[in-house]
């Protein structure tokens with residue numbers, strides 16, 4: 558039944574997966590390029606020194622991570638193909654197919670919230686996640702700046718969690734297609750009217766909200782963990798707002814100096830002391 562719905566939309570199952578892969582890739586790349594262009598014209602923080610150099614570093618980290626993400630996504634597709642036959646998860650409930658899919662997307666987003674929060678509360682995970690937070694500036698390329706070990710754990714832990722939920726690779730691709738542009742948007746340096754940001758953050762974590770998550774102060778960066786939906790922060794008490802963030806320092810104390818912003822330094826940093 559479920560496959561029948563996908564296939565009505567896209568054709569055979571293989572064609573469906575191929576199209577979802579392409580759409581997911583297109584929204585990531587298209588959203589990234591579009592936001593990069595817009596933040597160049599209407600930036601929120603105008604004092605960013607060298608956008609090209611900043612992007613080159615963040616994209617270098619992203620390129621290293623592709624070595625994990627590409628085989629990881631193939632492994633996940635095969636793993637979920639089998640796991641869903643053994644354990645239906647949400648699929649086992651007597652619910653309409655659309656409700657099942659929405660529930661699965663919600664639970665995946667809840668896991669993303671919890672995983673992000675764990676990265677801030679467990680010292681071992683923070684060691685790697687702090688590389689993301691050591692970025693002294695924020696723009697769309699910051700959304701791709703992660704240490705490879707964090708990516709490894711993030712991708713590995715998704716396997717049992719997604720299997721438990723009953724997600725298949727179609728659900729994962731659909732989630733990625735919806736979540737990635739939101740992640741790119743809230744990391745971006747695009748300046749949007751405050752009223753629009755306020756309205757949007759009723760549903761998604763916005764640039765204003767996520768900039769607080771990148772504040773140099775721990776009391777501020779231990780907040781606003783949401784990926785696609787802002788509801789989890791409100792529900793679990795981690796939602797934080799400020800009246801103004803215009804002069805708020807970004808990054809981490811003693812971790813965001815120019816000589817620390819090099820690929821080798823960032824890759825080695827979690828293994829020091």
Ligand SMILES: [Zn+2]
Nearest residue numbers: 673686690770
């Ligand atoms: Zn974080």
